[in-house]
Amino acid sequence: MESLKGMTAFVSAAELLSYAGAGRVLGVSSSAIAKSIARLENELGVRLFHRTTRSIGLTEEGMVFYDRCKHILDDICDAQAMISSTRLRSKGRLRVSVPQIFGHNLLMPLLPRFLKEYPEIELDIDFEDRVIDIIGEGIDVAVRSGELRDTRLIGHRLGEQHFVVCGSHYYLEKHGCPQTPSDLLKHSCIHFKYPSNGLLAQWSFSSPNTHLNLPRNLIFNNTDAGLRAAIDGLGLAHLPVYVSEPAIKNKSLQPILTEFMVPLGSLSLIWPSNRYLSPKVRDFVDFVIDAVRSNPSIFEPKFV
Template identity: 35%
Template sequence: MDKLDGMRVFVQVAEQQSFVAASKVLGLSAPMVTRSVALLEQSLGVKLFNRTTRHVRLTEAGRHFLLDAKRILDDLEQAEAAASGLYSTPKGSLSITAPVLFGQKHVMPILTDFLMHYPDVEVRAQLHDRVVNLLDEGLDVAVRIGHLKDSGLYAIPVGNVNVVVCGAPSYFEANGMPQKPEDLVEHEIIQPSSVETSAIWQFETSKGRKSIKLKPRLSCNQNAGAIAAAKQGFGITRLLSYQVGEEFQDGSLLRILQDYELEPYPVNIVHLEGRRANAKVRSFIDLAVDHLRANPFINHR
């Protein structure tokens, strides 16, 4: 088995986080996969994986080599495709991640559109309300909401979203509508812990940022649950604007305290490889940028 084959085996073990699972994907025996990685480590002079009886995890050297190995294999795949006249046709497996509700509402329609355009591509979508490390988890593309901390990523801005306070018309009819942040202490509060991790809500005022300490009677770790409770008229909640865009449109929720909202959060599509990204990644990003920049639930100012 040559070094390129060894790289292919290494990448599959890294993505599957298992020698046995990688052997099944590759159609090789588990001992052959183990030997291939051992020979690659020997030729490089570094340890690529930390192995236990339960887990296989990349070492720091392995994480860096994974990026280089994927780039080399992608370049080879593109060169072979170019030689056969297939370079412009995306092929292979694409892995993406996005926040749960944003993914369900706004990314999945893009993925199905992408798959219909490119029948030779398979997509693995991971929806998490946490920041997923692309390199560590073998992912190609992420949709990120918030300010980026990892300078090693290539980012394409598509707009921004606001943190909004809202409630049902029936609730405001029965309890009145808050006119300023301080008024919230007199109201029933629904706390969506994935958006607001603290019961101390921050607002912008003419005198600077103001903190309001609240006592939520209902806390929910899923945004959809907080939305459902708010629509039923139980109380007031605070979410990201895209999460309740449809409710604002149909009038089932009303946006309040808009003059006190915090600075919007940017929405970016991020990936690792810049202009060197392969055809399937470039094609997906192009399609996603077009869709998200036209999305009425994302601000584009």
């Protein structure tokens, strides 16, 4: 058992290149990680890490040992998960990380039904737009945009993100309806600012001059505020389809420039790559996938 604990500490430190990081993931102190690895090195008679005052790195022997330990620990986790999934209900803490827009507009409406179906799961949700280290930060499941490049993770693509420019009928009657993206230069524009870094979200179009220096009449770090401002006739907003669609359906907003819409990258569910998912992760993943499938207009705009 001590050897197993030592291998677990070693693999975590090797993946994070940090004793402190490994300690946070495993719930122990960095000194406990260092002692476990020192015992392993004494037993093996080799150094597993190069150490400086600021960093650690695997030795050649450490890289070979890491590959073997990783396979052993993965097999143990898989066996445990396979046995547990046949007899355990979904329960316990589930750490989820989602982008702010997705979380507020798509995940929040689903939570009452999920918690009713799985009352023993303790959801711990981070609304984050920054780049996160899923394994290093102990996240069970995340929703993120773009391509998945980390081989330690598995992803399931939910769909392509579509954004649409829209305005109220009052605004368009008063100021006219833009016919091309460059016409937006003459209009009041409502922008979204990412809370994590203060950068403005880009308005992209399938035409020349797609990156326009648009007027910045209103800037919000919340899409609900931008939606409300557009409905109130304060300007034109560039909103995700799943945010704007209800207001478009009830005629509070009118979509414009739809022939110039382009997908702005895909959204995916991602999680650490154990072959057998724990029941709580599996049930959350399946729940979100089923919810998206039952409402295809989330990612497939019907007004184009």
